[in-house]
Amino acid sequence: MKAPFIPLNAPYSDTQRAWLSGFFAGMHSHMLHSAGSVNAANARTLFILYGSQTGNCESLANDAAARAKAHGLIPMVKGMDEVEIGQLARMEYLLIITSTYGEGAMPDNAEMLWEAASEDDAPRLENVKYSVLALGDTSYDLFCQAGIDWDKRLQELGATRLFDRVDCDVDFEAPAEKWISEVIPLMAEGATTVSVIDNEAPTAKSAYNRKNPFPAKMLVNRLLTAADSSKETRHYEISIAGSGLSYEAGDAMCVVPTNCPALVADILKALGCSGNEEEPVSGGLMSLSEALRTHFEIKLPSKELLEEIASRSGDQELNALLHNGSKDKLNDYLWGRDILDLLLQFPGIEFSAAEFLRLLKPLQHRAYSISSSSKQHPDSVHLCVASVRYDAHGRSHKGVCSTYLADLVTEHSDVKIFFTPNNSFRVPNDDSLPMIMVGPGTGIAPFRAFLQEREARNASGKNWLFFGDRNAATDFIYREEIEAMQASGLLARLDLAFSRDQAEKIYVQDRMLENGAELYAWLEQGGYFFVCGDAYRMAKDVDQALHDVIRIHGNKSVTEAAEYVNQRRKDKRYVRDVY
Ligand SMILES: Cc1cc2nc3c(=O)[nH]c(=O)nc-3n(C[C@H](O)[C@H](O)[C@H](O)COP(=O)(O)OP(=O)(O)OC[C@H]3O[C@@H](n4cnc5c(N)ncnc54)[C@H](O)[C@@H]3O)c2cc1C
Ligand SMILES: NC(=O)c1ccc[n+]([C@@H]2O[C@H](COP(=O)([O-])OP(=O)(O)OC[C@H]3O[C@@H](n4cnc5c(N)ncnc54)[C@H](OP(=O)(O)O)[C@@H]3O)[C@@H](O)[C@H]2O)c1
Ligand SMILES: Cc1cc2nc3c(=O)[nH]c(=O)nc-3n(C[C@H](O)[C@H](O)[C@H](O)COP(=O)(O)O)c2cc1C
Incomplete structure (x- = not known):
């Protein structure tokens, strides 16, 4: 009815x-x-x-x-x-x-x-x-x-x-x-139901989303770190012209990668397959090599694959780690070890193509914090991405998506993208309020966007950036832009922590503690506190430093400092974009 x-x-x-x-x-x-x-x-x-x-x-x-x-x-x-x-x-x-x-x-x-x-x-x-x-x-x-x-x-x-x-x-x-x-x-069930009329006109939506990513063009792929740096961090500009998509500073953009053809070839060799085997994938038939390139996660091993290898090989170490070991030990074992490492480590295990595909997870997009403001760049999205490259187990390894962007996307190929909004992580509506931004490494990305946004809005609120990375000479990314922002007054304060320029590590949280009195004063003036970057080590230590600053300079007990921080979180004045 x-x-x-x-x-x-x-x-x-x-x-x-x-x-x-x-x-x-x-x-x-x-x-x-x-x-x-x-x-x-x-x-x-x-x-x-x-x-x-x-x-x-x-x-x-x-x-x-x-x-x-x-x-x-x-x-x-x-x-x-x-x-x-x-x-x-x-x-x-x-x-x-x-x-x-x-x-x-x-x-x-x-x-x-x-x-x-x-x-x-x-x-x-x-x-x-x-x-x-x-x-x-x-x-x-x-x-x-x-x-x-x-x-x-x-x-x-x-x-x-x-x-x-x-x-x-x-x-x-x-x-x-x-x-x-x-x-x-x-x-x-059993409710009195109502017909609802919406007064608001529906907002125009783009045809592109997670289920239907936009095939975008790469406009710029520029190395940010110096050629002799121990890291490789890159700046990307990707066109969204004609997509109908829009974004806000604080959002993330997701990239749908494809796998490295050389890794596909090495895996096929380890499996003893030609790659021409036809397999059912996504409701149709696809060659094994194409399936591995475009549809499956072929770097990070799934739990099912690990279990199968442990059970078929009877390997004591792997079985102990999976069934009796500590979580940390298993994570240590897996850190840097990919599927090909496992196939090479256990050459006696034979998988048919179909068996192998059943043990893989679907290839996933990776998220990146957007590093531009659409107020300044309505038709493009900027990203700041650390390319994952390392040597382990006798081979060179590459992160799937960060090196897909670095090595495989050209001006002639498309990169599939979609946005995920992050409505909590936003430049304050009130342009007069201070912003404190803690973003070491690639954590700087959304703060570049925030600063562009404030500049475009001509916002009067003062801005403070804590940034750091390994070495000043090679890893001070966006240095010219940041120094220009300092010179123009857009950045009222800049505190830098280069961890490897001296014997003792210096991190952003050390700079927070050194400047605790002023930091507390900014918070008391209604300042927003933002953190972006590594979730596992940095964000935890920065959180502790924030508690310490409030306790020491606000003359508060540990409990009172925790209540102060909680209130900030509740008011969305302490928000994080950590990964
Ligand atoms: C909301 C959000 C925002 C993000 N924003 C950014 C951003 O702005 N910039 C950015 O660079 N990243 C960002 N990331 C991380 C990004 O999504 C990817 O996780 C990152 O690029 C790595 O992906 P990948 O596909 O290149 O590597 P993967 O193929 O996923 O490989 C990663 C794996 O490689 C191994 N590994 C990595 N480094 C080493 C090492 N040194 N030694 C040994 N093993 C190693 C580990 O096993 C690790 O799990 C963000 C993540 C989220 C969730
Ligand atoms: N689990 C991990 O090992 C891990 C964690 C985060 C990021 N990553 C990956 O590494 C790549 C590069 O990331 P990134 O450029 O954003 O950052 P990063 O290279 O991990 O680090 C940037 C800066 O943060 C410092 N740092 C390390 N531990 C810290 C802590 N506890 N508190 C504060 N600062 C700390 C680093 O110092 P030092 O390196 O000199 O100690 C470096 O100076 C990304 O692909 C990311 O996915 C891995
Ligand atoms: C840094 C990080 C940590 C995560 N930790 C877990 C975890 O411990 N367990 C889990 O099941 N999923 C974990 N996830 C996966 C997320 O829950 C998953 O991506 C989810 O779809 C995110 O939804 P959201 O965008 O609404 O937060 C993690 C994801 C990231 C990026």
């Missing part, structure tokens, strides 16, 4: 009105749009909370909202950092969509709600009916752990699981779409 049309101003009860108005307050316009502007007594609200670092879950939350609306529900999409723990208990119908980061950890925007939900005195959730969609990557040990944790905790707090959790690997679209199409009707 068709859902009744509800006029826009149909009455809510006072409680409903107060509750929802609290929620609508501060909601982004696109979310209001997706919620539609409808009121209806007894209409069912479906809360959709997302935990997302790089936008996948946020985008799925919006997909789920559109579907909910089509089923006559009123969807409320919220980032987990926009919700207080006390509000959870009143979300009778709830979807949680979250990714996992770090080592089995919550994405940044979900951390605080998760901490509150984990407390002994967290509110009971007997009234809540929920389901969880978890995004992750099976190459990590703790696959989809954040989603698993939410599912378990909601149960412990008395909530009712209306539909089983779905854990999605890197190819999340199909399982996520299935979950959405199955869970929404359940959430709508």
Whole structure:
């Protein structure tokens, strides 16, 4: 039966009105749009909370909202950092969509709600009916752990699981779409449904996206590090002219690579295959060599391949690492070891072409933080990428995507790209507020974009950059631009940390501590604190240094400093883009 049309101003009860108005307050316009502007007594609200670092879950939350609306529900999409723990208990119908980061950890925007939900005195959730969609990557040990944790905790707090959790690997679209199409009707069952009219004109969307990447042209591929550097970092400019795509400073661009033909040839040789073997791939037949070049991850071994090699070889070391060893030891073993290393290490194991393909994961895009502002470069996207090249196990190794960009894309070939928005990682709306940016190595990328953005906006707020890399003489990338920004006053402060120019390592966090009093003063002036780059070592140490600065110069206890930092995170004044 068709859902009744509800006029826009149909009455809510006072409680409903107060509750929802609290929620609508501060909601982004696109979310209001997706919620539609409808009121209806007894209409069912479906809360959709997302935990997302790089936008996948946020985008799925919006997909789920559109579907909910089509089923006559009123969807409320919220980032987990926009919700207080006390509000959870009143979300009778709830979807949680979250990714996992770090080592089995919550994405940044979900951390605080998760901490509150984990407390002994967290509110009971007997009234809540929920389901969880978890995004992750099976190459990590703790696959989809954040989603698993939410599912378990909601149960412990008395909530009712209306539909089983779905854990999605890197190819999340199909399982996520299935979950959405199955869970929404359940959430709508027995509800008074409404027809929602949107007041906002739909925004023009490009035909290009993750499922249909844009074939872009490479305009510039320039070496940033000196020829005699121990690193190779490159600046790329990629044209998006004619794509209808647009981006904002803070977003990431994803590149869909193809594999190095020389690595494909070496793998075929190790397998004893010609490459002409025809195999079923993506619903058709494809030669093995083409499949390896374009469809499968042939550098990083999947868990299934490792297990198969361990079981067939009976190798004690590998079996011990996989089944009895510590996670760290397995990671050490795998660091720098690729599929070809394993094939060469165990030549006695024979795989048929079909068997081998079944043990590989699909070739994935890689994300890169955009290093330009569309206000200055509407038709192109700039990236700053460290080429992964190293020698190990008697061979030269190359990272798939960073060297695809460096070596394989020419001005005559296309590079397939799409964007992932990062709505939390943005230049402040208030142009007068200070920005503090910590971005060593390629972490500088989004801050180049932020500074371009501030320049284009003629923003009065002062800007402070902490940058560092190995050696000043060879690795001070974008040096001329940065010094020009300093000279023009766009950069009010610049602090540099070149780690290998002296016997003792000096890192960006050392510079933060040395300048702690001023850093604290900037924070007190409403300054935003941004971090980009290595998630595993740098971002953790910078976080500790931030706590220390606030404790020492704000004259606070450890707990008070942590509360100060948490408040900043909640206000989105401490945000990170780390990988
Ligand atoms: C949101 C986001 C933004 C990002 N932004 C940027 C960016 O702006 N710039 C940038 O350069 N990267 C960025 N990255 C990282 C980027 O996505 C890729 O992970 C990176 O380029 C490596 O990919 P690859 O395909 O070249 O290497 P892969 O083929 O994925 O190989 C990586 C593997 O190589 C091995 N390895 C790497 N280095 C060594 C070494 N020195 N010794 C031994 N083994 C090694 C390890 O096994 C490692 O897992 C970002 C990532 C994310 C998630
Ligand atoms: N797990 C890893 O080993 C790891 C981590 C991050 C990035 N990467 C990869 O390495 C490539 C290059 O990355 P990049 O150019 O962004 O950065 P990077 O080369 O890893 O480092 C940039 C700078 O950060 C310093 N650094 C190292 N540890 C730090 C810490 N705990 N705190 C603060 N600074 C620290 C480095 O010093 P030193 O090198 O002199 O110590 C260097 O001066 C990328 O492809 C990335 O994917 C690997
Ligand atoms: C630095 C980093 C760490 C990650 N750690 C995990 C992990 O521990 N477990 C997991 O299942 N997935 C992990 N992932 C994969 C993400 O969860 C996955 O890419 C997800 O689709 C991201 O969704 P989002 O864009 O909404 O954050 C990690 C990804 C990155 C880049």
